[in-house]
Amino acid sequence: MESFSGPDATTSDDGPPPPSPRARSAEARRDAILTAAATAFVEHGYGATSVDDIAERLGVSKPTLYYHVGGKQELLGASFTLALDAYSDAVEDEAVSGVTGRERLHQVVQKYVEITTTVHGRCLHRVPDVELTPEVRDRLRAVKRKVDARIRDLLREGVRDGSLRSADIRMSTFAISGAMNSIAQWYAPSGKLSPEEIAERLWDSFAEGLRPR
Structure with a gap:
C-alpha cells in the first residue's frame, strides 16, 4: 500500500494531522476498487468474476488492483x-x-x-x-x-x-x-x-x- 511521511505527517498538541492528499487519494482508489469488486461479486457471483473483470470495470490494470488490495480473495x-x-x-x-x-x-x-x-x-x-x-x-x-x-x-x-x-x-x-x-x-x-x-x-x-x- 502507498504510504506517506514527511513534514505534514508530524503530530501536534491538537491531535494527529489530517491525511495527506496522497494518502487520501490512495484510500479513495482502494475504496473504488473494493466497491467495484463487491458489485461484481453481487451481480455475477464470486466464482464467475475474475480479477480481469474487476480491472476492466474500473478501467485499470491488474497490477493496480494487486498493489492497492491484492488478488481476488x-x-x-x-x-x-x-x-x-x-x-x-x-x-x-x-x-x-x-x-x-x-x-x-x-x-x-x-x-x-x-x-x-x-x-x-x-x-x-x-x-x-x-x-x-x-x-x-x-x-x-x-x-x-x-x-x-x-x-x-x-x-x-x-x-x-x-x-x-x-x-x-x-x-x-x-x-x-x-x-x-x-x-x-x-x-x-x-x-x-x-x-x-x-x-x-x-x-x-x-x-x-x-x-x-
Whole structure:
C-alpha cells in the first residue's frame, strides 16, 4: 500500500494531522476498487468474476488492483471486513441509545438493514463463506454471534421493562436475524423502497408480533 511521511505527517498538541492528499487519494482508489469488486461479486457471483473483470470495470490494470488490495480473495476479504466492522460497531453500547429495550432494538434493526443494503453488506450475505480465508471466516462467525447476542439481550431487556413480549427469545432472535439477512438476496438500489423504508416496514412486522398484550 502507498504510504506517506514527511513534514505534514508530524503530530501536534491538537491531535494527529489530517491525511495527506496522497494518502487520501490512495484510500479513495482502494475504496473504488473494493466497491467495484463487491458489485461484481453481487451481480455475477464470486466464482464467475475474475480479477480481469474487476480491472476492466474500473478501467485499470491488474497490477493496480494487486498493489492497492491484492488478488481476488483479498478483495473479497476486504469487502467482508468493511461490512463486518460496520455490523460490529452498530451493536456496541455507545451506538445504541433509547430508554427501553424496544427503542434500542428498533435502532439495531435500522442500522443492520442500512448496512445490509450496502454493496458490501449484500456481498457478505450472497457470497458463501467457503470462499473466505480462515481468518475472515472466523471474524464473520464471531460478529454473527455478537449481533445475535445483542438482539437476545435487547429482547430480554424489553421483556423486563414491559416494552416487548416474547415467549421464546431464541426463536425471536432467529426470526429477526433471518428476516434482516434475507434482504440482501432481493434488495436492489434501483428498487422502489429505500433502505430506511425497508427497515421501518420490517420493524413494523416485528413490533406487532412483539407488542405487549
